[in-house]
Amino acid sequence: MTPKQIRLAAIGGGLAFLALAAGIALTALEDNIVFFRSPSELAAKPAVIGEAVRIGGLVREGSVQRGGLRADFAVTDLAHDINVSYEGMLPDLFREGQGVVAEGRFDASGRFIADTVLAKHDETYMPPEVAEALEKSGKLNAPHPGKDAR
Amino acid sequence: MIAELGHFVLVLALVVAAVQAIAPIYLARTAPDIALSIARRASYLQFILILLAFAALSYGFVRSDFSLAVVFANSHVAKPLIYKIAGVWGNHEGSMLLWVLIVAAYGAAYARFTDTKDSFAARVLIVQGWLGVAFLAFLLFTSNPFARLLPAPFSGQGLTPILQDPALAAHPPLLYAGYVGFSMAYAFALAALTGADDGGNWARRMRPWILTAWIFLTLGIALGSYWAYYELGWGGFWFWDPVENASLMPWLAGTALLHSALVAEKRDTLKKWTLLLAIITFALSLSGTFLVRSGVLTSVHAFANDPERGLFILAILGGFSLAGFVLYGLRLPRLAADKPFQPVSREGLLLVNNIFLATATVTVFLGTIYPLVLDALGMGKISVGAPYFNAVFAPLTIPFALLLPLGPLLNWRAGSVKPLQNRLLLAAGAAALVTCGIVLSRGAASVMVVALFAAALWLLFGAGLDLAQRLAPYRSRLIKFWTLPANAFSAPLAHAGLAVMLLGILAATQWRAEIVVAAALNQQINIAGISLRYDGLREIDGPNYRAEQARLTYLTGRHQGTHIFPERRFYEAERAQTTEAAITTDMTGHLYAVVGETSGDKRVLRLWYHPYVAFIWLGALLMALGGSFALVTRLGRA
Numbered sequence: 079m080t081p082k083q084i085r086l087a088a089i090g091g092g093l094a095f096l097a098l099a100a101g102i103a104l105t106a107l108e109d110n111i112v113f114f115r116s117p118s119e120l121a122a123k124p125a126v127i128g129e130a131v132r133i134g135g136l137v138r139e140g141s142v143q144r145g146g147l148r149a150d151f152a153v154t155d156l157a158h159d160i161n162v163s164y165e166g167m168l169p170d171l172f173r174e175g176q177g178v179v180a181e182g183r184f185d186a187s188g189r190f191i192a193d194t195v196l197a198k199h200d201e202t203y204m205p206p207e208v209a210e211a212l213e214k215s216g217k218l219n220a221p222h223p224g225k226d227a228r
Numbered sequence: 229m230i231a232e233l234g235h236f237v238l239v240l241a242l243v244v245a246a247v248q249a250i251a252p253i254y255l256a257r258t259a260p261d262i263a264l265s266i267a268r269r270a271s272y273l274q275f276i277l278i279l280l281a282f283a284a285l286s287y288g289f290v291r292s293d294f295s296l297a298v299v300f301a302n303s304h305v306a307k308p309l310i311y312k313i314a315g316v317w318g319n320h321e322g323s324m325l326l327w328v329l330i331v332a333a334y335g336a337a338y339a340r341f342t343d344t345k346d347s348f349a350a351r352v353l354i355v356q357g358w359l360g361v362a363f364l365a366f367l368l369f370t371s372n373p374f375a376r377l378l379p380a381p382f383s384g385q386g387l388t389p390i391l392q393d394p395a396l397a398a399h400p401p402l403l404y405a406g407y408v409g410f411s412m413a414y415a416f417a418l419a420a421l422t423g424a425d426d427g428g429n430w431a432r433r434m435r436p437w438i439l440t441a442w443i444f445l446t447l448g449i450a451l452g453s454y455w456a457y458y459e460l461g462w463g464g465f466w467f468w469d470p471v472e473n474a475s476l477m478p479w480l481a482g483t484a485l486l487h488s489a490l491v492a493e494k495r496d497t498l499k500k501w502t503l504l505l506a507i508i509t510f511a512l513s514l515s516g517t518f519l520v521r522s523g524v525l526t527s528v529h530a531f532a533n534d535p536e537r538g539l540f541i542l543a544i545l546g547g548f549s550l551a552g553f554v555l556y557g558l559r560l561p562r563l564a565a566d567k568p569f570q571p572v573s574r575e576g577l578l579l580v581n582n583i584f585l586a587t588a589t590v591t592v593f594l595g596t597i598y599p600l601v602l603d604a605l606g607m608g609k610i611s612v613g614a615p616y617f618n619a620v621f622a623p624l625t626i627p628f629a630l631l632l633p634l635g636p637l638l639n640w641r642a643g644s645v646k647p648l649q650n651r652l653l654l655a656a657g658a659a660a661l662v663t664c665g666i667v668l669s670r671g672a673a674s675v676m677v678v679a680l681f682a683a684a685l686w687l688l689f690g691a692g693l694d695l696a697q698r699l700a701p702y703r704s705r706l707i708k709f710w711t712l713p714a715n716a717f718s719a720p721l722a723h724a725g726l727a728v729m730l731l732g733i734l735a736a737t738q739w740r741a742e743i744v745v746a747a748a749l750n751q752q753i754n755i756a757g758i759s760l761r762y763d764g765l766r767e768i769d770g771p772n773y774r775a776e777q778a779r780l781t782y783l784t785g786r787h788q789g790t791h792i793f794p795e796r797r798f799y800e801a802e803r804a805q806t807t808e809a810a811i812t813t814d815m816t817g818h819l820y821a822v823v824g825e826t827s828g829d830k831r832v833l834r835l836w837y838h839p840y841v842a843f844i845w846l847g848a849l850l851m852a853l854g855g856s857f858a859l860v861t862r863l864g865r866a
Contacts, residue, residue: 080499084568084570084571085568086344088571088579089573092583095583096583096587099587099590099591099620099624102593102620102623102624103590103591103595103620104617105616106441106619106620107594107598107616108594109616109619110612110613110615110616110619111461111610111611111613111616112608112610112611112612112613113610114609114610114611115610132609132611140628144825145826145827147744147746147827163697165744166363166744166834167461167462167744167824167825167832167834168594169461169820170390170461170804170805170806170807170824170843171804181611181613219573
């Protein structure tokens with residue numbers, strides 16, 4: 079092969095490879111996107127049953143019930159609530175009144191079955207999604223029910 | 229008083245950095261010797277001044293001087309000394325001070341150790357000076373670590389307990405030494421672009437610095453992953469969290485750079501690409517730290533979000549990247565054309581390596597940035613998680629691992645596979661055989677998983693072939709291994725490290741066993757062929773926490789009779805709780821036990837068996853070791 083042919087072959091091969099890689103990446107991206115919905119958004123427009131969703135808000139005070147390995151709690155943006163079930167160990171920073179983000183699916187009864195629960199931040203930190211959800215529901219600075227002012 | 233001195237020397241350091249950045253530019257043409265000598269002295273002085281400031285802040289932390297805002301917010305009297313010191317960089321301001329310290333350290337090290345006497349060295353130090361100016365200004369104007377609180381509080385707020393850990397104390401310095409190290413690649417690229425073509429000499433000069441950066445970054449990422457594994461309470465080692473991705477991107481680009489710089493040096497080709505890659509790698513390093521700090525990304529790593537800082541950061545990131553790219557664009561036509569080369573040759577395969585690594589970098593970039601773009605456009609909040617990255621990386625890894633062993637075995641210029649045929653068949657056969665063994669003993673897995681196993685094993689045996697070929701000339705003195713050339717081990721070790729890491733990832737994700745039980749006293753628990761007994765719980769007091777400690781006893785196997793103690797800790801000062809897993813190593817993996825909540829009169833216990841999971845970090849260590857061998861060879865030659 080002449081140098082020119084080699085170069086053409088290399089460029090052609092490279093482009094074909096990039097197209098293939100881009101194809102794989104974009105398909106994977108399309109299949110694996112998870113949307114974030116706040117409790118109010120879900121109240122207005124419920125999610126499709128069985129579709130992966132990410133929700134977030136505060137763990138409502140007094141809502142946490144543990145039975146065996148399972149924990150039930152409500153996630154709220156102080157306008158609307160979502161009932162969540164999670165089987166497994168809750169993260170260390172999970173607490174009533176704290177911001178959480180959960181990923182999972184709604185079942186037919188409207189209960190959110192979480193695969194993962196994230197509460198990885200310290201007491202003063204709130205996940206941005208949660209802060210925004212609270213802001214939208216207009217309750218960001220409202221005193222938290224059942225929580226005395228510190 | 230000490231703190232005020234610290235602040236003062238930082239201001240002095242900024243002035244010195246400005247001198248280093250500007251003065252040599254004017255002198256470079258008329259008096260190059262004086263320019264270099266000024267740049268050199270300025271970089272020493274800048275380093276010493278920042279070191280003093282760092283010492284002053286450390287003093288504040290060790291003495292628990294709560295009149296300093298960062299100490300108040302991130303420390304506590306009742307904290308072990310090592311975490312008081314680690315607390316210096318466990319917060320935004322202190323970690324930025326560490327960052328500028330490392331920038332200055334690289335500059336001073338270059339000034340001290342370079343054998344270059346020409347204007348090239350001065351240009352490298354000028355770029356380092358500009359970096360110093362930008363980061364010192366950022367530190368002083370938006371993130372002053374010496375800000376006072378008046379009146380001084382009596383007690384600090386403490387350091388987030390999960391950060392009170394030896395691995396995490398070392399994680400930021402290692403990572404920063406990696407990120408900042410790539411600033412040398414950037415400085416070399418700019419110095420090469422602004423000077424006359426020196427036939428790829430700059431690539432030879434750049435190699436030890438990017439090797440150093442790459443070794444640090446490899447270790448830093450691995451340490452972070454290991455920390456997440458044992459600290460976060462379930463044994464995950466990589467989460468595809470945006471911040472992890474932000475560290476992975478410069479690593480991938482930096483790995484590509486290491487290899488393309490080799491081609492630029494040895495074969496005087498691929499130079500344009502290498503220069504571009506050097507600029508990109510540093511731009512990615514900057515975003516690695518600064519996307520995190522700007523609060524654009526949501527993650528455990530996000531410190532306080534402050535829009536003013538975010539803007540300043542974006543200005544630095546944009547400024548340096550833009551300067552690099554514009555200069556590259558302007559100078560590109562003046563660079564000598566790259567020599568053409570044969571596709572089947574070492575440089576051909578190194579180009580393939582670069583194509584794969586660049587593709588991997590782009591896919592990570594896409595998955596990390598796409599949610600930010602959608603959010604900015606108001607098209608909804610999404611997250612792109614592990615499934616996307618796994619779906620892309622698995623098919624990408626197979627051809628990469630299959631082609632990789634060929635590279636070092638082929639010759640430069642015109643290589644040929646023919647003379648290697650028998651040895652390659654041997655390695656392929658061995659890989660196929662072991663893969664069959666795995667499938668037979670562990671049962672069916674998906675085609676993708678089997679292919680990945682086979683590819684990783686082929687890569688491992690290929691590294692063995694490479695080592696054998698490199699050591700062949702020294703056959704007579706293999707026993708006296710310390711007399712063998714270090715360079716013979718560099719690539720084989722690094723490539724074997726990748727293979728070992730892949731095997732660890734595959735084994736740990738494919739064969740993991742997990743059990744959750746609400747255990748009564750003396751209840752027996754079985755997992756992965758291990759039997760344990762739950763012996764109950766007791767309360768213990770640590771230096772700055774209280775803990776509930778469970779005890780489990782091995783009933784079978786080599787560890788029979790030994791106890792393990794998973795804990796839940798409550799940190800008084802920080803009002804937080806952490807899970808301390810009990811991890812027991814045996815021949816085939818880790819038993820990972822965690823104690824959870826009470827459930828009636830029972831206690832929730834969660835146990836995992838993570839097979840061969842340690843291979844992941846062992847692989848990273850091997851890679852870093854391979855890099856160190858290459859570096860030692862370089863330094864020995866210089």
